[in-house]
Amino acid sequence: PPATDPRPPSGGVRAPARAAIGAPHLRTDRWWLAPAATAAGLLAFVVYSTWRAFADAHYYAAPYVSPFYSPCLAERCEPMRAGPNWEIFGSWWGLSPAIIILVFPLGFRLTCYYYRKAYYRGFWASPPACAVAEPHRRYTGETRFPLVLQNLHRYFFYAAIPVAGILTYDTVLAFRDEHYAWGHMGLGTLVFLVNIVLIWAYTLSCHSCRHIVGGKLKHFSRHPVRYRMWQWAGRLNARHMQLAWASLLSVALADLYVYLVASGVFDDPRFF
Ligand code: FES
Secondary structure, eight states: OOTTOOSOSSSSTTSTTSOOOOSSBOOOSOTTHHHHHHHHHHHHHHHHHHHHHHHOSSOEETTEEOGGGOSEEETTSOOOSSSOEEEEEOTTOOSOTHHHHHHHHHHHHHTOHHHHHHHIIIIIOSSSBTTBOOSOSOOOTTSSTTGGGGGGHHHHHHHHHHHHHHHHHHHHHTTBOTTOOBOOOBHHHHHHHHHHHHHHHHHHTOHHHHHHHHTTOSOGGGOHHHHHHHHHHHHHHTTHHHHHHHHHHHHHHHHHHHHHHHTTSSOOOBOO
């Protein structure tokens, strides 16, 4: 470009090779609604989960263990007879035990392909919507630190599987009563059941999961089992965004339920 050209030398819609259109964008619909709603929803979850993760209290109401605190890996965990409780972090660990375990589901969701789209649009405006230029002068994608760490997603997927397994175990234990006798079913049991179904559906709908089960194959015909699994993962994958939101909501509700029962706001209504 000529030396007087104010446009940056590369990148973005104002790059020299792009059409020089003066208007910021040509969309006339309410394109800002989706990123604004996304930002509000994610922000609400971040505020709630941060409060609960650091609260370090009211995360166990027999037989329910909050999914934010399971497995509980610190010596300072509330004494729980339900749910996995391994004292790997001794008395030197002074923070909430939720911090130890939340790293994995948080990393899984932060690096998720759908959530990237959501928060890139909602918070960074990069870009805010289709055909709406981002305000940043340069675009480096996910090639630089810290965004290059998004490539760790598949490893967070591997970590998410045992975490989902442990939440499944917690859900099975929710079929006991407060005296640890089997055959109980309360409203909390239902809340946990819905949550674990959504957690698994979200986890197995992951793009990395789909690639792991069906990728790098030359002939599906020679791998009928993987082909079938890839088809299942693909069907779930088509609903990944909905499952991301539904499971985010359900995990927060499961935690809220435990909090309300543990703090004595109400007793768990029991069906049998
Ligand atoms: Fe969303 Fe993997 S792409 S969880």
